[in-house]
Amino acid sequence: IAGITQAPTSQILAAGRRMTLRCTQDMRHNAMYWYRQDLGLGLRLIHYSNTAGTTGKGEVPDGYSVSRANTDDFPLTLASAVPSQTSVYFCASSVAQGGVGGYTFGSGTRLTVV
């Protein structure tokens, strides 16, 4: 593969459950990001990581946590899911900080919290 792999593709989750969305890239990009996409609201930045070992909070970080133990993986964890976290989640990466040169996006994870 060449790009970003997200898993699962879709998931229905009971409220209150813990869930980790996986994101792996094979491009050796330094920076990685998580966005959620909701109809009418566009893409909103949840967390980002400019290099392995560092992370930062985005526009809507509450209820989510991330880790960046190595270059390739950037999992997103919902500690206790709530219905308002129903969304399509996109992971992205870029060679340079801030997406200069372009983001590569994954295909997304559609999450429904019931």
Added chain:
Amino acid sequence: QQQVKQSPQSLIVQKGGISIINCAYENTAFDYFPWYQQFPGKGPALLIAIRPDVSEKKEGRFTISFNKSAKQFSLHIMDSQPGDSATYFCAAPFNQAGTALIFGKGTTLSVSS
């Protein structure tokens, strides 16, 4: 914290016409402004980007116009085609350090044949 305002929310253009989408941003010391294109069921993909040492950048039928003093930039699609029907997002740096991008709410473009 940066905000990006994009308009219009939706746009219908006849084949061969010009599509224009506008974005406005707030203060930033990190200048990089891209446009992304998204088809249904897919992740967004970079379309064209500008670093405002220039006021305009053209790639094929797609042009970005940048007005730094007004803090605005726009996407022009010339000779619009049905295959251009998609959702378009502008983006701007999230913060002064430019550690990530934030996106406008998107414009759904429909090109009628």
